[in-house]
Amino acid sequence: MTLTPTRRTFLKGSAVAAGAAAAVGTGGVTLSTLTNATPAGAATGTGRLVVVFLRGGQDHLSTVVPYTRPSYYAARPTIAIPANAVLDLDGEWGLHPAVPRLHSLYQAGRLGVVACVGNPAHDESHFGAQDLWEYGATSLTGVSQGWIARCLNATASPSDSVFRAITAADRVDLSLRGYSALGVGSIASFGLGGVSGRTTGLEPLLSHEYGGVAPVEVTGRRALDAIDELGAVTGSNANDPVKRAFADLATLFDRDLGVEVATINTYGWDTHANMGTATTGSMRDLLAGLDSYLADFQADLDARGVADVTTVVMTEFGRRYDQNGTGGLDHGNGMAMLVMGARVNGGHVYGTWEEPVVEHGARDVAATTDFRDVLGGLSAAVLGVSPTTIFPGHSYTPVGVVS
Amino acid sequence: MIDVTGEAAEDTAGTDATTAPVASEPTPTVDRRSLLRRPWAALLAVAGGGAVLAACDITSSPFRRSVHMVRRLTYGVTPATRIWFEAHGEAAWLDEQLDPARLNTSAVDSKLASFRSLSMTAPELLAAYPDTGSAAIAAGELRIAAVIRAVESPAQLFERMVEFWSDHFNVTAQGRVQQLLKIVEDRDVMRTHALGRFKDLLVADASSPAMLLYLDNYLSKVGAINENYARELLELHTLGHDNGYVYDDIVNTARLFTGWSIDSATQGGFLFRTANHDTGPITIMGWTRPSTGSGYDHGVDFLHWLAMRPQTAEHVCRKLAVRFVADDPDPALITAMTNAWLSNDSRIIPVLRAMVAHPAFNSAAGKKFNRPLDYIAQMLRALDARMSTSGSVTQYQAFGRVLSGLGQVPFSWPAPNGFPDTEPEWLSTGGLIARWNFVGDVLAGAYPTITFDGGTFRSGLDGRTAAEIYDRTAEALVLETMTDVGRSFLNTQTGWTDGYRPTAAEINAQLPVIGIAILASPDAQYR
Known part of the structure; x- marks a missing residue:
């Protein structure tokens, strides 16, 4: 009994990464040397994408702060971020002081911000809104594939690497539903043997059993193929599962495994109460964590000479404009999206501010940019798939945050 | 979850993005290359969806009907279950499972007595576990206990229902106080009401300090409300997403539950804070605040009203059918269960009986994908395994990492909607690898706290x-x-x-x- 020959493919991306690595060298790479290292030679649609989903509904205005707006301070008497504390972006917006490393990336032109993004469906249920975002839709009727899956299926070929799409968790994200994505909770446990280390005879046995066409068998076979291709790659042993997952993703992107898209999640953004202030409390802690996850990840990619990865950060909705009675924010609408890395036109805040109006009985951050315009830009600039393919019927308006 | 190579999405520009964005997935022929023969699966599939007489076809193969039933209503068939079931028959077995007081659970109860946290009151827990490290150990006892009960308790359907409600009313055991209060909630809410009336469970949950803390309602005051609990009460716990309520209903529900709080003297008990309660007129959908009674009574009245909404019955019955029957359950089955709910004052037992008696119950025999806990419990029960409660903290932490790798550490789901339930949610490469490794490890005796003969x-x-x-x-x-x-x-x-x-x-x-x-x-x- 032999395994299927492995499908080690050099997908788009790896050659670019190698070129970039050669250009800047893998040793002694610093932020400043990469500051102006535009992904030279990387034509539109030859990049790779990481999608970070902040589960729970991240507050826009605590992260990307409209610090010149009096109405913002009036709406949030105890939780607003003081103007003198923000890290200025463009004279109109500032970042929360807990994200200094993201601010440095912004200043270096490697991070861009899209303010006031939303889904026209304006679903304020976590689960309804997450489904719509991940399906890239304004209604779930008739939709069967995630938005990233649609991108990947549009350019799929039989030689696709088994690693082409990954969720950095054992359960694959809905945005990849409809494409054969891998769930890799951690590299360290992605192999046969468990704690007993018993592997003798296991692989041919499983390979035989998982040989058919039922979904469970196809998935099992892909797991075996992936184990085979992964070989002896050392994964992270960090205790923090998010830190570990980002470190593992950097490792996977660095290998010639054909990774093109990865999704990853962080939790805890449902800040209904006691958000705290600019210097202390749950929002500060969440953002400090995000700052370190994202900046560490980018630094890790830089150190490895992986220069073709674009990272986008999203959430299911932004929160209310007005703070509630318990020092927090209930579910709202407009969110801030962050884009970092290869294809970003960084150092700029995109999107349009509008003063909030009462709608459905409450004031939300006005969503002035359709999320499909941001996702469509990523689809085109990073994955090389036309936005009209991914979002048929939507009149695509480029945002400009990627190209 | 299948190979869709070559299935490029067609450019259907001009059509509504909401209805036709992509080519649909090809439907695979389900033809597992089975090592195992399932001659009865086809029989059950034919019987499913038919009339009552079709179910009689199954009774001509009573053993296979019994296997299906026991697999679905328990965490797996043990040698003892088989002997008992075959001796007494389906009806007697189900009667007993639906009346767990008749079942002798003393062995598992006395074993779990060594997990001291499980019997403590909230003040005792808060005193005994003063820091995050010790609270995590207490919560670890609760998590391991859930696995032990699934594997070893004779009250199998009861334990399955406890798990169902723990998902339905999910509280993430995270953070010191919430972890400790979850221990109380598991015992005093889920385990107390698992086979009772939904309306009682709903009131118990609404006044549970763990839930009040988790969804912030304990802070909500007149004129300074927090919508978190109110929204999930309507969306997750009762009516279903966007199912008959509007934003004003959420706000008014939040107003109605102002003052439902936690006793700050101990942080451990329910306290209705009259001074924090909004006493104004409130109308929520078709419910109007009564003119008599206390603000607390009005909240209870509204919960009882909610519990008997057809939308609530349908929403919860559908979830039960997804858990126990099929990922995409027959609408007729949901209707039968919903009718049982509405005509029995939201009692769970008649609903479960209606489910088991319905021909559609047999329709997906052998086709319901096991969640991780289902999978490991099914295997450990087949092996008649025993799990120790006297292992070291290190050993339990190691086992916790195994559960984490499998994807289902009890009470760890990070959002109010609970662990998911369907095959597309759970079937993944990493998940299968963790399952395979678990099998190899158990058979190799790699877990000191799990033994089998x-x-x-x-x-x-x-x-x-x-x-x-x-x-x-x-x-x-x-x-x-x-x-x-x-x-x-x-x-x-x-x-x-x-x-x-x-x-x-x-x-x-x-x-x-x-x-x-x-x-x-x-x-x-x-x-």
């Missing part, structure tokens, strides 16, 4: 032919027999032929391979 399924194999050994092992572990293909493949692994009678030493050497082949198989991922 290998002799139980080793016995009776001496002097048998290879074919008989395969069949008997499959029968013992998963109540199936081998297909020709399965036998032929196992022969390539063992070096035997069907008619060969291996020596005792050869059986000992090959039995783990046979066991792994059966327990790690695609079939074993389903129930």
Whole structure:
């Protein structure tokens, strides 16, 4: 009994990464040397994408702060971020002081911000809104594939690497539903043997059993193929599962495994109460964590000479404009999206501010940019798939945050 | 979850993005290359969806109906369950499962007595576990207890319902106080009301300090409300997403529950804070605040009203059917269950009886994908395994990492909607690898806190032919027999032929391979 020959493919991306690595060298790479290292030679649609989903509904205005707006301070008497504390972006917006490393990336032109993004469906249920975002839709009727899956299926070929799409968790994200994505909770446990280390005879046995066409068998076979291709790659042993997952993703992107898209999640953004202030409390802690996850990840990619990865950060909705009675924010609408890395036109805040109006009985951050315009830009600039393919019927308006 | 290479999405520009964005997935032919023969699966599939007479076809094969029923309503078939079920029959077995007081759970109860946190009150817990490290150990006892109860308790359907409600009213055991209050909630809310009336469970949950803390309602005051609990009460706990309420209803629900709080003297008990309660007129959908009674009474009245909404009945019954029957349950089944709910004052037992009695209950036999806890419990029950409560913290932490790798550490789901329930949510590469490794590790005796008597399924194999050994092992572990293909493949692994009678030493050497082949198989991922 032999395994299927492995499908080690050099997908788009790896050659670019190698070129970039050669250009800047893998040793002694610093932020400043990469500051102006535009992904030279990387034509539109030859990049790779990481999608970070902040589960729970991240507050826009605590992260990307409209610090010149009096109405913002009036709406949030105890939780607003003081103007003198923000890290200025463009004279109109500032970042929360807990994200200094993201601010440095912004200043270096490697991070861009899209303010006031939303889904026209304006679903304020976590689960309804997450489904719509991940399906890239304004209604779930008739939709069967995630938005990233649609991108990947549009350019799929039989030689696709088994690693082409990954969720950095054992359960694959809905945005990849409809494409054969891998769930890799951690590299360290992605192999046969468990704690007993018993592997003798296991692989041919499983390979035989998982040989058919039922979904469970196809998935099992892909797991075996992936184990085979992964070989002896050392994964992270960090205790923090998010830190570990980002470190593992950097490792996977660095290998010639054909990774093109990865999704990853962080939790805890449902800040209904006691958000705290600019210097202390749950929002500060969440953002400090995000700052370190994202900046560490980018630094890790830089150190490895992986220069073709674009990272986008999203959430299911932004929160209310007005703070509630318990020092927090209930579910709202407009969110801030962050884009970092290869294809970003960084150092700029995109999107349009509008003063909030009462709608459905409450004031939300006005969503002035359709999320499909941001996702469509990523689809085109990073994955090389036309936005009209991914979002048929939507009149695509480029945002400009990627190209 | 299938290979869709070449299925490029067509450019359908001009059509509504909401209705036709992509080519739909091709439907695979489900043709698992089974090691195991399931002659009865086809029978049940035909019977499903038919009239009551079709169910009689199943009773002509009572053993297979019993296997299906026990698999679905329990965490797996043990040798003892089989003997009992076959002696007394389906009706008697179900009666007993629905009346867990009749079941002798003393063995598992006395074993769990060594997890001291499980019997403590909130003030006792807060005093005994003063920091995050110790609270995590207490919560660890609750998590391990859930696995032990799934594997060892005779009150199997009760434990399944406790798990169902723990998902339905999810509280993430995270952070010191919330972890400790979850221990109280599990005992005093979920375990107290698991087979009772939904309306009582709903009130108990609404006044549970763990839930009040988790969804912030304990802070909500008149003129300074927090919508978190109110929204999830309507969306998740009762009516269903966007199912008949508007934003004003959420706000008014939040107003109605102002003052439902936690006693700050101990942080551990429910307290209705009259001064914080909004006493104004409130109308929520078709419900209007009564003119008499206390603000607390009005909240209870509204919860009772909500519990008997047809939308609530339909929403919760559908979730029950997804848990116990099929990922996409027959609408007629949901209707039957919903009717039972509405005509029995939201009592759960008549709903479960309606579900089991409905022909559609049989329709997806062998096709419901096991969640991780289902999978490991099914296997450990087949092995008649015992789990120790006297292991070291290090050993339990190691086992916790295994559960984490499998994807289901009890009470750890990070959002109010609970662990998901369907195959597309759970079937993944990493998940299967973790399952395979678990099988290998258990059979290798790699977990010091899990023991089983290998002799139980080793016995009776001496002097048998290879074919008989395969069949008997499959029968013992998963109540199936081998297909020709399965036998032929196992022969390539063992070096035997069907008619060969291996020596005792050869059986000992090959039995783990046979066991792994059966327990790690695609079939074993389903129930």
